[in-house]
Amino acid sequence: MENDTKCLLSELRAKSPEPLSSRIVELQRRSRLVQQKTAMRLCVQVNLSADSDPISETDPIELRHYNSDEYIAVSCPWYVPGHDTVSGRYRFAPENSPGVIMPPDIVLDRILNFKFCNSDYLNTPFWIDKICINQEASHEKEVAVHSMDLVYQYSGRRVIIDGKERIIGCSLGLLFMEINTIAQLSVLRNLLDSKFAKNIDNEAKLLVPVEEAIPVLDIIESILSDNWWHRAWIFQEEFLASRHMVLLLPCTLDRTGLFETNEEGVDLFGKTTGEIEVRPLNFRTEVTVFCLALCQNVDKAAQDRCDQILKHARRYTFLYRSKYTSGPGSVVKAMSPAIFEDISVRGITVPSDTLAIAANCCRYITTLNSEDLNLLKASLSIAILTLFVLNGELLSHDVPQDVVLGETVFGCLSRVKLVIQPPVPAGELIFIKACRLPAVSMKPEGLMVRGVLSRLDKKIKVKVSTSDQDLYWKTNDVTLTISLTDAERRLLMALVARLKTMREGGDVLHIKLKEFVDTQAANKAASRSVQFWSLAHISVMMAKAICRAIAEGRVLWLSRLHVPGKWTPWLGIFIPDDPFDMSRIISFVFTARESENELKDRGAKLARKNAWVTSLEVRFTGQIIPKRWINGLDFFNYQYHPKSLIMPWPKWLQ
Incomplete structure (x- = not known):
């Protein structure tokens, strides 16, 4: 396989008269494979x-x-x-x-x-x-x-x-970099205890003078010099183990009485003799916050040190929410491009292993056969693009071609990944990771996708009482994502009442919405909660976005199944980009969900059942062209209503 990941896309295009899209289609035709997995340990x-x-x-x-x-x-x-x-x-x-x-x-x-x-x-x-x-x-x-x-x-x-x-x-x-002085140990303990910097309202704040903060970079860089942080396969191991991973760093110092202890009387570096125990997730979190805070107060040389650190020890969640960014390593808009990027800066003996590692970390079900790719002497960059598209990642169609062609494949993924606005400010990156086309097949003219095409053709406003509005803002808890509050159900019932007053088409939607609200109330009364990241959970999150729109006085956009020449009832409620535009602009929305069989099949192979969903406002010209992500709740029958549609290749791939 040709390791050409340092080439710009313009250079990749120049290597063949065929457009990149044709090379992607050909590559997947000759090497597509669903990998076997085993649960045997x-x-x-x-x-x-x-x-x-x-x-x-x-x-x-x-x-x-x-x-x-x-x-x-x-x-x-x-x-x-x-x-x-x-x-x-x-x-x-x-x-x-x-x-x-x-x-x-x-x-x-x-x-x-x-x-x-x-x-x-x-x-x-x-x-x-x-x-x-x-x-x-x-x-x-x-x-x-x-x-x-x-x-x-x-x-x-x-x-x-x-x-x-x-x-x-x-x-x-297992790290082999030794901690051999009390000063190093104390700095590390203070770093992990947020003594140098703290995240306050999604903004990293430095808590000590710059002169005291700069030396902290030395201990961070020393720890990151260990080869453990620089291997691609180990990146996968840490990423997937997450909070269950413990790092051991050799340390023969006597720690007795140096630090606070837990309930069992053991200091917070653990009780392993000759080692200190550090949670890498905690380490990444504190390092990210510290570097973001420090970058706002130092010269370019120190900022460059922070950027290098963040290439190997960054926490995606904090970088997504951060109000301040210092360099390329401090920008995260979606998890999958960040995963590919982090793999790219790590050592790997066999370059084609990048595909397997990325697929595992991104929870892709469809991977590419490395042996076939090696026999074909295929381009690794084209293979990465193929893997990305084949697993339903949503692409932006309006990125200027010259911008994309000036990037390597890893930079390209960050540029072309469709920007997704999560419905609630909690678990955003996991939600974005779930926003994928559930079923994709490649055609020369584009992607064949299956879902519901509905017509957005009526905007409404919902009047709510001042008391209901006040109750919503008093009880609004953004961390609660798996159930609706009493205030949210009251707002949705106001929407039900508004739909009942509509002369045409509102009867079906108000009944479906009321059934949804009643189900949520019954679940709460019975102390039942939906499974995290299931279709039911995502529906609750979408309902919460609608509640917030109602409380803010925004308009809502109703959609009906698009059947040319035939009237259909409204079955979808979506949130327009313009919060107060009541014009009668007609648009379209494409939504897709995994079927039960698809969920079971993917769960069996990955031992993971997080649902994949798509909700896009699109231009429809016989084909669908994504305009933006659109949050909303719909009640279409996903067993009978979906149809196959072509989503043309973005111009930058043609």
């Missing part, structure tokens, strides 16, 4: 006793393969300079299994030390790719490698034991 068990530390003894340590759903998933580079000794002290019983590559002694020593020092994990087996994936069996290895996303994503699970909730399993990242 072949782990490693070691017999440990709370009374003896096997690390301090000289006898051989026996390892056994063991199938388990509860495990510690280990994340570390395969090669660590200066730490490559394999003495033979660790042995599999009864004998070495085929396809095993034994890790260096120090890796296994540190895993066992963590288990021994943390009683909850004393008998928990561990998973590490070198000895848990058969490195010789090619097909078995391919399936196992493409299933590593499941290993790390489900390494930690919440369970109820004896009426108490606890986390079983975790992921363990």
